[in-house]
Amino acid sequence: MKRFFLAALMLLCLFMLTGIGYGQSGDRRGGDLRYGEDELAGSLNPYDANAVSTSDRLFALIYEPLVRYDVDKDDFIYVLAETSKTSPDGKKLTFMLRTTPRWHDDKPFTAADVKFTYEYIRSKQKYARKYQHITAILEEGPSAISFIFAASQSDPRDFFTRWIIPKHRFGAHMEDLQPEPLKKYPIGTGPYLFGNMTIDGEINLQLNDRYWGKTANILNLVMKPQPDPQSKVMALTYDGIQLATEIKPNYLAQVAQDKKFFTRPYSSFSFDAFAYNCRNPLLSEAVVRRAMTMALNRKSLLDNFYFGKGQELAGPVIDSSPFYNAELRPLPYNPEKAKAMLDSVGFRDQDGDGIRERITDKAKLRFGLIVPVEKEAQSTETGQVANAFKEAMARIGIAIELEHLNRDVYDKRQFVERKFDIIWVRWEFDTGYNVRELFDANEDFVNGKNFIGYRNPSIQELINKFTHAPDPVYKRDLMMAFQEVLRDECPYTFLYSINATAAWTRRLIVTSIDPYYFFTFIPDWYFPVTSRARTRMMD
């Protein structure tokens, strides 16, 4: 009898435990999430020229890479790859792939897909330069693949954070011949399946039940493009959307005051700066650039125009990047010292017109500054910052002529003609945060990243060492030195990194946000049971 009771008790406990386990996982599953984006998604092929940041966020839901760089852990996390092995000479990297992932159309994921993806990437002009170091790609069975490099690489995994695309969707010559090409009908291995895109640009995604990893909780996602920031805030208020990936600073107070929402700033992996064209003989002098940087009160710009929602920068690396040099302080705001510096190198206002000229050749410190003008109504901050820069420079005897350009002309002047003296820029990076190429002399070509034509032997040496450095600590040291040189050399006046702020309804539990792809951690997000009924999508 005793045994019977004991067995019954154990059975009961087992039922309760499984019940609790089921309840916990079941509790979180459910609900639909509508989220708002500033612009339409563009092409859904990740390697199409028309992909924009909205589509990048969608890619994190649909596609997966071999490895992903985790900013918090400061290391690569294996996704579609299970492990990797680098040869002793650092010229060969072999990935062992997971065998469980399947494409959304139920075809198996194999090494052939990885090989195809990297061949496809290398065929694109945009990526060809970066991937030229790979000399061969060898399939070693269905779940192993090796990449051979021309030279030894310190950590070659850095090359493999790109989204893997399905080979079977393409023809023999990498052409997308499907009736529904990848740019319209993406197929990946990720946690969400592409449903459809309406002609209004709304995109519907459904939960991938057969996902190989941790299945997400939210059943359906709808991306709603909302170009008007006010309408986006109102849509959030009136439950048209439950999450906005970014709220503009001037609407932030309105959303933050509303008790219905959570707001969370997240590092946007971007920075604003004034870049100096080093081909201009006057701007090629580091002391002039340094004086200009010290004459500008960057803290006040951040406070006045961005409500202090950002971080003042000393160099191009933001504080959430692993290579951030926390001990490096930005050059101080000191217009008197800036004037003294210009005096010391022979720039004085001798003719009394308020503009300094070089004593030797009478060359005046008069420069043009170009800023993009598009969507002026939504981004007046850029114009205000440019005006503040102009005024600050006038105070130390440098004349700035402001030129507002249409984005097309601006882009052409920046990357193609490289015809400007000073240019306002906003750089945005993915999680790899490669700022080195902005100052790399090898990037000084049409459409290259080093459009200012900056050349500095010590910077070049640091970049070269970094590329081949095997030791992460040594790499970090190199990047610290890199930032220090740039802080003093001032090829850019680094302004600040503006925090992006996401807002969502309190009914949604958001654990963490990826600074660039945003949705990387979506499997952990959920709607608690009580609020789920209200989040069911209507027809």
Place this chain on the structure above:
Amino acid sequence: MKKIASHIFTTVLLFLACGVLISLLLSLVPDYERYELSTWRRFLENLGTFLTFRYGDAVVEQYPIFDILCARGVKTALLIAGALILTLGISIPLGIHAARHKEHKRARFIDGLIYGLSSVPILVWATLLLIFFQRTMDVFLHWQLLSNYPLGWRLMIYLLPMICLALGDGMLADMTRHIRDEAVKLLEQDFVRSLRARNVLVMPHLCRGLIPTVMAVIAGKIAYLFGGAIVVEYIFGWQGLGFALYGAVSRPGSKDYPLILAATMLFVAAALLINLLSSLSAIWADPRLRKD
């Protein structure tokens, strides 16, 4: 017949001229994606696209431009048709009433009221009405929230942009005044007096006489209506052609030039077609104009 053919020929010619002009204007806008091409070459490319109607796929929307024009054009047509029906529904009775009682104080008051209401720009009407409903009834009548509201509010989401378009920028006042003036003229005609003497209902004849005037006012105001539709669509999130056009023009970086060209040409074609219909209706209503 010759006159009708001449009108049609002129319309086609105007359409082609507008196409050439817009192709030229678009080629003067710098295009970062095609910076290596000269302005002249880009003009020829734009012209080729216009003449062959091979617009291809939209750069961002990823749909064939023809599909986008059809889907969004229908929504814009609905908006404009709704606004016109509202305008005519108000202005025809009021215009005729004012013509019949032109010395009456009430008619003059209504005339003044309509003039006042109609002189408010569409942008102001749209913003004010959105705020009014939001503040007083806690509803945000935006297209994006269509599925969140019950049927009554859904109808209002459709109706409100139409009301703004009908009321704003002088549309209603112009229509009412023209109808009143024409109705006054018609009521003084001999045939109306003889109809009255024979105790025949005047209204059908009056309405037929008013058709050319109504068509002429619509033809004159259609360009304003298209401009107003872009504003209204943007404010209310109405996903029509104006919304797409605004998005394509204001997008940072390279623009979707084929989409801009196609949408603009659709607006031009609609305006010219209405102009043609206005001329044809005048010929239909007045037999004297049929003489070649």
